[in-house]
Amino acid sequence: MTKPAPKTKHHHGNLRQALIEAGLSLLEEGGIEALSLRKCAARAGVSHAAPAHHFDGLPGLTKAIGEEGFRVFTAYLQGYIAEHTDPREKLRALCRGYLQFGLDHAGLLKVIFGAGLAAYVDDKRGDADAYQVLRACCAPFIPAGENSQIVEIQVWSLIHGFTLLYISGEFGAPPPAIPDGPFDQVMGLLDRVGTAPAP
Amino acid sequence: MTKPAPKTKHHHGNLRQALIEAGLSLLEEGGIEALSLRKCAARAGVSHAAPAHHFDGLPGLTKAIGEEGFRVFTAYLQGYIAEHTDPREKLRALCRGYLQFGLDHAGLLKVIFGAGLAAYVDDKRGDADAYQVLRACCAPFIPAGENSQIVEIQVWSLIHGFTLLYISGEFGAPPPAIPDGPFDQVMGLLDRVGTAPAP
DNA sequence: CGCGCAAAGTTGACAGCGTAAAGTTTAACT
DNA sequence: AGTTAAACTTTACGCTGTCAACTTTGCGCG
Known part of the structure; x- marks a missing residue:
């Protein structure tokens, strides 16, 4: 779907946006309680430490x-x-x-x-x-x-x-x-x- | 100060109220982020599992x-x-x-x-x-x-x-x-x- | 009077969390 | 082609809530 950022795609190809969308869907499904860094990472198919390269924690x-x-x-x-x-x-x-x-x-x-x-x-x-x-x-x-x-x-x-x-x-x-x-x-x-x- | 409940005082003597007051002070000092079960227990001088006998988690x-x-x-x-x-x-x-x-x-x-x-x-x-x-x-x-x-x-x-x-x-x-x-x-x-x- | 039993509190363990450090892969650029 | 840095993984640490098992305490009842 949304792939308007062909800047860098070393391994994953537009993680950051994938993480944000994972977070949005977690939010819809389980409310603010269900939002966690590790679950966003898992849903985006990366390790739990990957988001650190795109966001400040x-x-x-x-x-x-x-x-x-x-x-x-x-x-x-x-x-x-x-x-x-x-x-x-x-x-x-x-x-x-x-x-x-x-x-x-x-x-x-x-x-x-x-x-x-x-x-x-x-x-x-x-x-x-x-x-x-x-x-x-x-x-x-x-x-x-x-x-x-x-x-x-x-x-x-x-x-x-x-x-x-x-x-x-x-x-x-x-x-x-x-x-x-x-x-x-x-x-x-x-x-x-x-x-x-x-x- | 507040000791109007001489119901049971096996070991501590009115834990429950002590836990509540610990939570209130944590809240004042560090906001809602700072409130945790274990910190309340520590501040009341009991182990981290003690609150389970007085509150539902x-x-x-x-x-x-x-x-x-x-x-x-x-x-x-x-x-x-x-x-x-x-x-x-x-x-x-x-x-x-x-x-x-x-x-x-x-x-x-x-x-x-x-x-x-x-x-x-x-x-x-x-x-x-x-x-x-x-x-x-x-x-x-x-x-x-x-x-x-x-x-x-x-x-x-x-x-x-x-x-x-x-x-x-x-x-x-x-x-x-x-x-x-x-x-x-x-x-x-x-x-x-x-x-x-x-x- | 003493025995039992349940309530109160402790200890230890587990899974999940955020974060940091170190190591590995990959792509891009000279 | 070789170097370099970014992207990602792995490992580890401390904190969290919760559960199960164990120890202590004290009240009530036979």
Whole structure:
């Protein structure tokens, strides 16, 4: 399948990517508990010490997996907001994509936010990463002359907290498909974002 | 200090509690990474297999530590809301206590929410646990005839997400004391909780 | 009163983990 | 063709959780 890197292929031919994909599949199958350096190596068909030549230990491999996962995460958000034009619906769709990513890839979400998101954000890529997508969706709701970060942090905190609590079962066993009613009700708080406070 | 359990003291005299407290101190010193069954045993002065007689392995010890931590967490929330009577300020104080607990005991917070909060909630204790405190603080803002859970979930999600993102450094390195301005601005979203949607 | 028995704690072993050092293969480049 | 460095393997070490077997302790019951 994916072989776009003909740089060096002494023995294996594009290990590194094979290790990352092994890690991703381990993550899907057994959650974050199941992720281990040695199992990634075994699944890629190399010895347990081979990854050391491509990553800086387990933290390095985990970071690389997180970077890959962050791209998937970004694609989720972009895919969900794509079908909407109204700013409010767009913001709501962003949150739905956030939650759905958490449901589909719970282990990956923990990897991404386990090391601090800053490790994956590449400022040079412009609006191609998840935080820039959030930023763009929040922009229409920023009151004139106010700190833009406030709204972003409000939205991010709300959906991030909801997603983590939801997938860890705090609101009851989560069905794989998001029930529209309750989700929309909770996210109704977003309708107040950026508006004047109630009297 | 704490010796309220003279049940059995064959050799050690209240191991179990000693193991829990060892785990708590390990958590404070080295975060969740530093918590291990063998280190707890060593710190309590017993062999590495001793904990098996008191807990069901590491998961069992972790759960017990989480229960203890949950009591501290509850005390934080109660302490912070105690000094306020206005419902809005009470709700804000609750959130401040939540965040401050996360700052003071980051490892403990991860233990508590790592296994699902439901493991620690004891319904019989009435309003003495953290969720009941949250419930009580949300009660004044529930619109007549509406599902009370919605507001609770909104508040919980917002402060939970904010706390986790804050302590993991997503908003920049967190100072140990919460800066009032930004915190109040973000929590300003709470002022819209339970009010009619904006036109 | 003393005996037994179960609870509490110790010791030793095992598999799995991450990591480091040393050795071997392989490919590329002069 | 020979050298050199990267890629990979092998071996080993310390740490982890868990299990089984053994020793000690002290309570309760005949």
